[in-house]
Amino acid sequence: MADEADLTEGVDRPLDWASDPHMSSVDTIMWRGDTDRRMRGTICMLEIYDCDPDWDRLVAAHEWASRMAPRFRQRVVDSPFGTGTPSWAVDPDFDLHYHLRRIRLGGDGSIRALLTTCEQLAMTALDAARPPWEGYLIEGLPDGKAAYFLKAHHALTDGLGAIIGLAQLHSPTRDHNPKKPQPPSPDPVNITPLDLIQRQIAEEVRRIPHRLDTAFRGVRALTNPRQALSTALRYGRSVPRVAGLVSPPGSPLLAHRSLSWRFSAFEVPFADLKAAATAARSSVNDVYLAGLIGGFRLYHEKMGSPVESIPVAIPISVRRPEDPAGGNRIAVGRLAGPVGIADPFERVLTIREQVRQARHEPAVDIFNTLGSVMAWMPGTVLMRFSGTTSQNDLQASNVPGIPWETYVAGAKVERMFPFGPLPGCAMMATMITHNGTACLGINSDGAAITDQELFAECLVAGFGEVLALAADDDVTPGELKRVV
Known part of the structure; x- marks a missing residue:
């Protein structure tokens, strides 16, 4: 859904959504979790539509969304050592034809058959060399209905962030809106392993003052030993509970x-x-x-x-x-x-x-x-x-x-x-x-x-x-x- 201020001012620019060029440490931990197949961080959304969306409009909507939210054109660039926080970079080989797919539901066309199909799609690993998402239009549901299944890596966003993005990328009307902003396609970005390592080292250097300040405040807290001990004990007792060690x-x-x-x-x-x-x-x-x-x-x-x-x-x-x-x-x-x-x-x-x-x-x-x-x-x-x-x-x-109420490509x-x-x-x-x-x-x-x-x-x-x-x-x- 386009921002009204953008429409009145004629400003065409991407959404301020998932715009950080580097992964946070929490996102990094989720991304690296895929090392273990049992820990894959694939999140999914299944939408049920009242009718088949127009395919050409759906393709155009995804192309538009990938310009409005460039994260959908970005791949993960990790260090050659698999350590430190990776970067996001616009994929020079981004191919919407790969990411958006159209299938027809088999079996009896029931919701159970739909969920079985979605299970199988969800259990298939995402391609780490591409932007980590896939979208499927699933046709053939009863009463002329259709479904859309989106799978993406959890490193992209948390649940609230996903809803924020969907709310802005879905339409409030069934009809096409020719006035929505049309930002240009983002330019591909080439990040070399050396660039990434230099950025990671620079980040660690920038963290030094904060860590020194934390250490200084810890030392200063010792001027009130009783309060410092009480705080440390409360935190120490809390860590095992939060870490699940005493569940x-x-x-x-x-x-x-x-x-x-x-x-x-x-x-x-x-x-x-x-x-x-x-x-x-x-x-x-x-x-x-x-x-x-x-x-x-x-x-x-x-x-x-x-x-x-x-x-x-x-x-x-x-x-x-x-x-x-x-x-x-x-x-x-x-x-x-x-x-x-x-x-x-x-x-x-x-x-x-x-x-x-x-x-x-x-x-x-x-x-x-x-x-x-x-x-x-x-x-x-x-x-x-x-x-x-x-x-x-x-x-x-x-x-x-x-x-x-929300709509996608007329559905x-x-x-x-x-x-x-x-x-x-x-x-x-x-x-x-x-x-x-x-x-x-x-x-x-x-x-x-x-x-x-x-x-x-x-x-x-x-x-x-x-x-x-x-x-x-x-x-x-x-x-x-x-x-x-």
Whole structure:
């Protein structure tokens, strides 16, 4: 969606989105994670359209978007040693014909067949020598509908950054807008290994004053030894919690890991989630997590393997207003998912308190703090830290979506289902809200969740428990629906 100020002033320029020419340390860690196939950082978005978009317009829209957001024309340039932060550079061989593809859905054309196709596409590695994204128009859905599947590397952006980008690149109308800005194609950039190493060394030199200042403030804090000791102890106790070193043990039922991704999709009116949150005096995110964990509780019971808690990780946004829209600005929060709590109200309140505590951990931003050092580690060394994610049974994120109707090449976007990667965890759950509907995308390890159908039933029932809390306020409880 074009910026109104740009239109009135006649200024044609790219979006201020993912414009940093170099990877941040957190992005670098995600990029290097691909050293281990089990840690691939591919994020996906599945959009359902009310009709087939015009192919020529869709191609033109992608060409335009790659000029509006030049990151989609940029490849990753890493050092020959695979250390330090890589750079982004416009690919001189950028070929939209490679990145944008058109396929027809096989099988019975059902949503289940669509999700199976998307699983297979998602599990295929991105080409590291090209801009790390691929887009697929998938035709042949029932009732003349179509789908669009976008896969990209997590190093491009976090969930909130992705929504910011999509909101500006989607159209608010079905008709073509000839007045949208038309920035020129970005010029190719040639970065040699020597250029990259020189830039990395210069960055480390620029960090010296900051590190000296940090050391000086640490020494100065010793003038009040009692306060300094108290602060150090609080931080020291926080580090193991944030790093996941003191998480509850993983569920034996979910212990196995593989390379197999399995997708499922659900939806619920966002108003129903808000009503349940109001009734529980908690946030929508608390209710969302309580619904997920309720599903795990029921699944464990039906599989004859009940547990009291499971390790859960949630992203905590540390994005500031002045931060660029792209890239990752997240920290990690750790929870002991209260699977053993049957009462949904008590479960919501327990999660609310755990989330509050996780957000205020003194060491919550430790991976961003240490990132500049960790970025110098080769991928094979970094993967030794993968246990901090592979021990999680659930990772869950909730991202605000686009609150208005959106269109692509003449087709209306009816639903947007996000699917996060599986960095060694049993399940990744991601929810965004699109035009009043909360869309939940589940990516689970096929070796961990062995009965996908049963888990889907349990998840619907688990959300039913927390959504029913709204009935206490004379509101008809909502229902989570599986998209099949």
